[in-house]
Amino acid sequence: MTAAGYRVAPARLDAVAGEFGSRVEALSAVVDEKVPATAFGQVSESAAAAKTFEQTMTELGGKLEAHAARLRTLQSGLVASAAGYRRADAQVAAMYRALLPEEPLPRAGNPAGIGGAADTGAWAHAIAGNRVKVADALTAERLRLASLTDGDEIARSRARIGLYEDILAHDRQILRFDPAGNGRIAELVGHIEPGTRNVGLFVPGVNTQLANFDAYAGLGRSLVAADPSGRTAVVVWADGVFPQGPVAQGPDASYARAMAPDLKAFADDLRGEIASHAGPDVTLTAIGHSYGGATVGLAETRGLDVDRVLHVESAGMGHGVWSPSDLPPSQAGVQRFSMTAPLDPIVLAQGNAWGLEWTGIGHGADPDVFPGVTGLPTGRDADGDPLWGLSSHNDVLKPGSESWTNIYRVLTGGPR
Template identity: 85%
Template structure:
């Protein structure tokens, strides 16, 4: 809380920070308490005189009392942490309730303002996505409280790391007022973020779909790609949507070849793209190009969404698993996709090549992701080139390195997104 001449202003984010610090201290003390309780010293350690046994008992009594005091302090810190997180969540719920009351007083379709309408996320926006962003802030705040409590009881190193990554993501979302369109922390988590603004003057919107191992704890790496692409446009005409609103395979060897994950996500992706088109039309007008970018398994998901009539102008397959289960030629796509521009890039010796177009005889089993995007008729194959340091992109590491800013592959992604000249496979510029 901060003081003022008229009273106090509560800052839930600060309460969250203090709660986190308190939890950390409790964890440190708990570790010390466990060490103290586990400390056993035999009587012989005090020598072999007659007083050795008495000294050992005195030591044991001292350590027991110290352990009990430490346990008491840990309990008090945990109670304080729980109280702080509960207070923060309570203040956020109250804020949301007040905001909802004010929103209820506003008309659903307010009178048009002079000049251009507000973009999504703007202060005057009262559309469905603006409401979703506000509602999801409350959900993220609740998830932050729950995740901090969960972290305090974890012992597995991997789970601890993933929990801390989630906490950092949630804190960043709240601190930076990030625009979260969909949010569900259950399981591995589902989330969609709008980076930038869709507003009058916007000309390019990207829809990025990640691949295998996507989960809430690593979502920010993909959101970072979105931020880099938006920031690269000096005119501010570009926005990105990072879509992870599905259950993704978590093992590239065991689950990666399975088409069922993409088959489940593809209809949802198509529906979301329809909603995105509507928001673009409402806030930016008709002169906007929408590009779907699928990375790895995300490429196969985008490809399958095309079979459902994915409403985009361009599709870019980046280290893509395939054109989509059952898609082997343009005739396998509906007529609505005839005008879509398609691009693909795959770095040399990326193991994803094993999946590309190599499951023709197995697709009846639910395995495989259709044709190789690099050789699919009508697809423009792009160069992946070198990374920011000048090293050639190739092999296993290239699978994700192609997304890093400063690389030639990233530059090609940006140019597809913004309609600029691209570098073709082999080095020619077009």
């Protein structure tokens, strides 16, 4: 099959399956709608009309239920077919990769990489300095925990302590660190060194804080571990003040406005570190999840220096970004991708604030339909269940899911 025919088939099947699902919901709503007993009045002549209406609606309801059942069957078949296409595609790709294995990079103490024995650069100094800061924060947090009485605060404090202990025990590469408030942090997972080919810059979303940072760092670890050649690295960037609560603060663009300049400056630093440690032939991909997508989008308006952008369950293209003309010329060559699971509530934020952005609310256009953006399916999780609804918002980041596989594919060269 050609690329134009074969590779787009799963996405088209998913789209049709989604349409069938919407029609099933509409039919079910009609069947479930009831007419009140008083609708025909209280006169005796209305009784016959009411009985006739009830009989007619019962017959129609049965027919609608039969049509809905057929649509559900077709929907299940389409979803299964799409999954089959992707499994076959992945198997063929794996066969070709097995025929052309890459030589793994040597791991001799990472002497030429960031933070290695021979590295005297700015980030090496930052990693060493942040190790001291984390140790101090651990001591302070243990003292703070002893005085806490609120259950939620105790849980968050323990989570912070667990993070600090793990950073120190495993000599993790912390590039930015500030424990004040909800905390700010950025971590390099993997190595940026001669031979590195792909670097990801992951930006999480609403509710991000030190207490849950390890969940996002785990995504970085899974993506790096998936490349057996060791040529992929990921920076997990949470060096900002994130909104807490999707309803209370999530629609507010001020957080993204404040983070975007810092993210742009960090990406510039990252480009410099990549150039000095790995050379020019490295692809940098920004991955924005949820509110992080809107933050990446606003950073693009400032000239975010990346080769690819991937929106994952993204809140939008960025406050005020409604068309490619809203982006500077520097972004003309950026490849963009987007994925949103069916019925993820984030769709309420995507492209729905037109006319309201003057109030500071909203995150621009829907990335899934933005011109030039390649749409990717979220598919199924590791157990083979479709990703949809509220839980899909974070489940798309879990290893083993088709969505995670698409994230990895974009990071390492685009969908195959």
